[in-house]
Amino acid sequence: xxxxxxxxxxxxxxxxxxxxxxxxxxxxxxxxxxxxLTFYAVLGLYLVYAERKICARxxxxxxxxxxxxxxxxxxxxxxxxxxxxxxIYIRNADAFLFNVAPFIVIVASIMAIGSIPFARGxxxxxxxxxxxxxxxxxxxxxxxxxxxxxxxxxxxxxxGAMRSGAQVISYELSVGLALLGVITFAGSMQLSEVxxxxxxxxxxxxxxIPAFIAFVIYLIAGTAETNRGPFDLPEAESELTAGFHTEYxxxxxxxxxxxxxxxxFIIAALATTLFLGGWLPFHLYEWDAFNxxxxxxxxxxxxxxxxxxxxxxxxxxxxxxxxxxxxxxLTLEWKYLLPINLMNLLLISFLTLMKWHF
Amino acid sequence: xxxxxxxxxxxxxxxxxWSGVGSLLKGMHVTGTYFLRGDGVxxxxxxxxxxLRMFDNFKGELILIxxxxxxxxxxxxxxxxxxCPNGSIEVASVRVQGDDGRSKRVLEKYTYHxxxxxxxxxxxxxxxxxxxxxxxxxxxxxxxxxGLTKILNKPGSTSKAKDE
Amino acid sequence: MEEAIxxxxxxxxxEYIVNMGPQHPSTHGVLRLETCLQGEKVKYLVPHCxxxxxxxxxxxxxxxxxxxxxxxxxxxxxxxxxxxxxxxxCVEKAMEVEVSDRVKYIRTILAELTRIASHQLxxxxxxxxxxxxxxxxxxxxDREKILDIFEESTGSRLIQSFITPGGLMSDVHRNFQxxxxxxxxxxxxxxxxxDALLTDNVIFRERTQGIGILSKEDAIDYGVTGPSGRxxxxxxxxxxxxxxxxxxxxxxxxxxxxxxxxxxxYLVRINEMRESMNIxxxxxxxxxxxxxxxxxxxxxxxxxxxxxRVETARGExxxxxxxxxxxxxxxIKYRTPNFSNLFVLNxxxxxxxxxxxxxxxxxxxxxxxDIDR
Numbered sequence: 001x002x003x004x005x006x007x008x009x010x011x012x013x014x015x016x017x018x019x020x021x022x023x024x025x026x027x028x029x030x031x032x033x034x035x036x037l038t039f040y041a042v043l044g045l046y047l048v049y050a051e052r053k054i055c056a057r058x059x060x061x062x063x064x065x066x067x068x069x070x071x072x073x074x075x076x077x078x079x080x081x082x083x084x085x086x087x088i089y090i091r092n093a094d095a096f097l098f099n100v101a102p103f104i105v106i107v108a109s110i111m112a113i114g115s116i117p118f119a120r121g122x123x124x125x126x127x128x129x130x131x132x133x134x135x136x137x138x139x140x141x142x143x144x145x146x147x148x149x150x151x152x153x154x155x156x157x158x159x160g161a162m163r164s165g166a167q168v169i170s171y172e173l174s175v176g177l178a179l180l181g182v183i184t185f186a187g188s189m190q191l192s193e194v195x196x197x198x199x200x201x202x203x204x205x206x207x208x209i210p211a212f213i214a215f216v217i218y219l220i221a222g223t224a225e226t227n228r229g230p231f232d233l234p235e236a237e238s239e240l241t242a243g244f245h246t247e248y249x250x251x252x253x254x255x256x257x258x259x260x261x262x263x264x265f266i267i268a269a270l271a272t273t274l275f276l277g278g279w280l281p282f283h284l285y286e287w288d289a290f291n292x293x294x295x296x297x298x299x300x301x302x303x304x305x306x307x308x309x310x311x312x313x314x315x316x317x318x319x320x321x322x323x324x325x326x327x328x329x330l331t332l333e334w335k336y337l338l339p340i341n342l343m344n345l346l347l348i349s350f351l352t353l354m355k356w357h358f
Numbered sequence: 359x360x361x362x363x364x365x366x367x368x369x370x371x372x373x374x375x376w377s378g379v380g381s382l383l384k385g386m387h388v389t390g391t392y393f394l395r396g397d398g399v400x401x402x403x404x405x406x407x408x409x410l411r412m413f414d415n416f417k418g419e420l421i422l423i424x425x426x427x428x429x430x431x432x433x434x435x436x437x438x439x440x441x442c443p444n445g446s447i448e449v450a451s452v453r454v455q456g457d458d459g460r461s462k463r464v465l466e467k468y469t470y471h472x473x474x475x476x477x478x479x480x481x482x483x484x485x486x487x488x489x490x491x492x493x494x495x496x497x498x499x500x501x502x503x504x505g506l507t508k509i510l511n512k513p514g515s516t517s518k519a520k521d522e
Numbered sequence: 523m524e525e526a527i528x529x530x531x532x533x534x535x536x537e538y539i540v541n542m543g544p545q546h547p548s549t550h551g552v553l554r555l556e557t558c559l560q561g562e563k564v565k566y567l568v569p570h571c572x573x574x575x576x577x578x579x580x581x582x583x584x585x586x587x588x589x590x591x592x593x594x595x596x597x598x599x600x601x602x603x604x605x606x607x608x609x610x611x612c613v614e615k616a617m618e619v620e621v622s623d624r625v626k627y628i629r630t631i632l633a634e635l636t637r638i639a640s641h642q643l644x645x646x647x648x649x650x651x652x653x654x655x656x657x658x659x660x661x662x663x664d665r666e667k668i669l670d671i672f673e674e675s676t677g678s679r680l681i682q683s684f685i686t687p688g689g690l691m692s693d694v695h696r697n698f699q700x701x702x703x704x705x706x707x708x709x710x711x712x713x714x715x716x717d718a719l720l721t722d723n724v725i726f727r728e729r730t731q732g733i734g735i736l737s738k739e740d741a742i743d744y745g746v747t748g749p750s751g752r753x754x755x756x757x758x759x760x761x762x763x764x765x766x767x768x769x770x771x772x773x774x775x776x777x778x779x780x781x782x783x784x785x786x787x788y789l790v791r792i793n794e795m796r797e798s799m800n801i802x803x804x805x806x807x808x809x810x811x812x813x814x815x816x817x818x819x820x821x822x823x824x825x826x827x828x829x830x831r832v833e834t835a836r837g838e839x840x841x842x843x844x845x846x847x848x849x850x851x852x853x854i855k856y857r858t859p860n861f862s863n864l865f866v867l868n869x870x871x872x873x874x875x876x877x878x879x880x881x882x883x884x885x886x887x888x889x890x891x892d893i894d895r
Contacts, residue, residue, distance in 0.1 A: 441588075
């Protein structure tokens with residue numbers, strides 16, 4: 001439970017003994033793919049359920065509580081309904097692009113999940129440019145949104161897609177610069193190295209004020225990246241009746257919907273890994289008794305707990321604030337977040353040089 | 359001078375950010391307290407049908423009041439149907455020979471069209487005999503529209519109305 | 523009804539026409555807004571109403587005066603009591619009778635409660651249009667308390683048909699006073715939450731300040747009354763100009779501002795809720811006793827023309843009855859506030875973005891059945 005590397009190593013050696021090297025590699029890749037896909041689907045289902053329950057509590061009501069105990073099977077029922085719905089084909093729409101758009105969005109999202117460290121040794125791919133890889137892959141998702149808006153042959157969809165495109169490419173800058181701050185502190189882009197550098201304390205505590213500012217900026221920019229929360233103008237149902245995914249029905253809509261929640265999970269997971277210590281438990285100074293108590297909880301639980309906290313923050317934003325208009329969104333990024341970010345990055349570099357962090 | 363201006367502008371910029379963030383946190387505080395309290399005002403209908411009580415004056419549907427001897431007070435005078443603005447009440451009566459030799463009107467069928475009733479309440483005070491009232495049922499959904507045309511006098515009921 | 527009243531010519535490049543059609547989550551009711559957009563900016567807007575025209579004025583020509591009530595509260599259904607009061611006052615003015623003090627007090631209390639309920643629903647829907655989805659639930663939850671008061675006394679929550687020419691249909695429930703006082707205490711505690719959630723929020727202020735400015739001259743020209751007109755400096759509160767019912771007996775402020783933008787239209791309504799609570803507080807504890815209904819043999823207006831105006835939650839409602847002495851009005855005409863408020867939308871929106879269109883039409887607080895009757 002506490003260290004998955006021996007398990008993975010023994011499994012790999014078992015495969016290599018039974019199959020030829022080529023087939024061992026192929027079989028392990030297929031199994032990994034299946035595991036990631038299952039994890040993705042199940043987590044997506046329960047994130048939707050969590051959102052519905054959380055927003056219900058904030059709104060003085062109960063949320064799903066009839067389908068299954070406490071409504072746990074509500075999203076399963078929704079998924080079955082979406083699978084059974086008719087796939088409406090638009091007459092003058094570009095059929096190939098129309099069909100491929102949801103796949104672009106979901107593939108980008110799944111590829112990013114692959115490199116997140118869930119526990120010691122439980123990481124699908126540990127690239128030495130980990131953070132850069134995740135940022136690059138997530139920005140492939142915006143291509144899917146633009147293609148979806150264009151291929152729907154619908155004025156509303158095009159407006160929504162264009163807004164979304166402008167929003168995502170602006171906020172990517174802020175996300176990148178905020179993460180760059182932590183990478184400067186940690187000295188490496190490899191995710192396992194970043195976690196290793198937090199053994200003696202999480203960066204949000206060690207980096208004091210600049211790291212906290214970077215965290216807040218990252219959270220805001222990350223919510224904007226995923227078209228969520230107060231930045232959900234592209235899919236604002238009260239203005240453009242669902243924006244770029246107006247014309248999608250059935251499983252294709254389910255892909256967009258799922259991809260949005262899983263992108264939220266990726267942003268939260270990245271925040272956890274870089275700012276909140278990943279799967280490391282919470283240690284206080286050198287209080288051995290307390291630290292050993294914290295160590296007792298498996299790292300997987302720590303990881304998901306911290307991610308859940310960040311996801312709760314993102315949901316809190318969505319259900320409290322009104323929407324920002326597109327020009328206010330872009331003003332926020334280019335006139336407020338970016339200058340603060342750059343100043344912050346300068347400050348972090350200075351602090352790292354002088355070693356004035358904990 | 360220009361330096362002082364930029365300094366003031368920077369202070370304004372930072373103050374703007376600070377007050378903006380403060381207002382956002384105030385809003386989050388409201389929803390946060392509701393989240394922690396978690397008191398849902400939702401009622402679990404239809405499981406709580408037995409405990410549901412409507413108010414006394416609730417306008418559910420029109421009923422003809424019947425007592426325990428299956429007697430109603432309607433004397434088929436047609437006042438309620440005349441008052442109804444859109445003809446949702448039809449009173450069908452027959453003339454029968456009374457005990458004292460005079461013929462009097464007796465109610466045969468009291469048709470009430472729930473589908474067109476606007477619940478204006480003009481019929482109830484129009485009745486001199488106080489035969490009508492609004493009932494408390496609210497579950498009127500039917501699959502066939504004919505189910506909304508109701509006959510209000512129960513089968514086998516007689517009238518205890520006084521002669522006019 | 524299907525042709526445009528004014529043809530929209532696509533003059534410049536990149537202009538296109540978008541129909542915010544009769545079915546849209548944001549135009550509260552069936553209203554078709556034919557919008558000419560250039561990119562993100564709105565250049566011109568033609569509203570098409572009439573999708574919910576039910577012929578109320580024509581139907582009223584066959585109904586007797588007491589029967590008119592059941593149609594008037596379906597016009598602006600959120601100010602149902604006030605609509606009924608308008609017709610009742612007009613008929614009573616025509617018949618030259620005066621109702622008892624008890625009736626006046628109760629009518630005013632019900633009208634003010636209706637005003638608060640209407641503004642609560644407006645707040646709920648306005649927040650939802652702008653994206654703050656929790657405001658919908660908070661507004662509706664608080665409105666339920668008023669609807670319970672109505673249901674207990676009148677029997678229905680939304681369409682009550684309670685205020686009738688000559689008085690009231692029946693007396694209020696014995697719990698009326700207690701419930702109303704309880705509600706005032708409850709809601710005074712909740713109103714600061716509304717402020718914290720929306721009024722003070724920086725995102726909300728950015729969305730509404732300086733948007734859709736209506737000048738006082740335009741408000742008077744177009745006949746925009748009610749909170750939308752008062753936010754532009756137009757003193758149009760009928761409760762102050764021509765007081766009726768129990769309004770001469772209470773002290774309250776008329777809330778006006780001069781800026782005329784969306785934010786001030788919002789502020790007028792929030793502060794009007796406070797003023798309504800002040801009015802109710804002055805009246806609820808000393809409702810005099812008296813008769814509920816005048817002993818009128820027949821309710822009939824004499825020959826002539828009669829006009830009465832009241833202040834609904836959205837503006838000035840005028841009732842004009844042309845009577846030829848018969849049991850039904852020969853012609854009844856309603857001057858509805860929403861009809862005048864709608865057609866100023868084109869002027870307000872020109873040059874703004876689509877997202878502002880939602881904010882502006884939300885702040886004008888349109889109820890479409892009132893436009894179409």
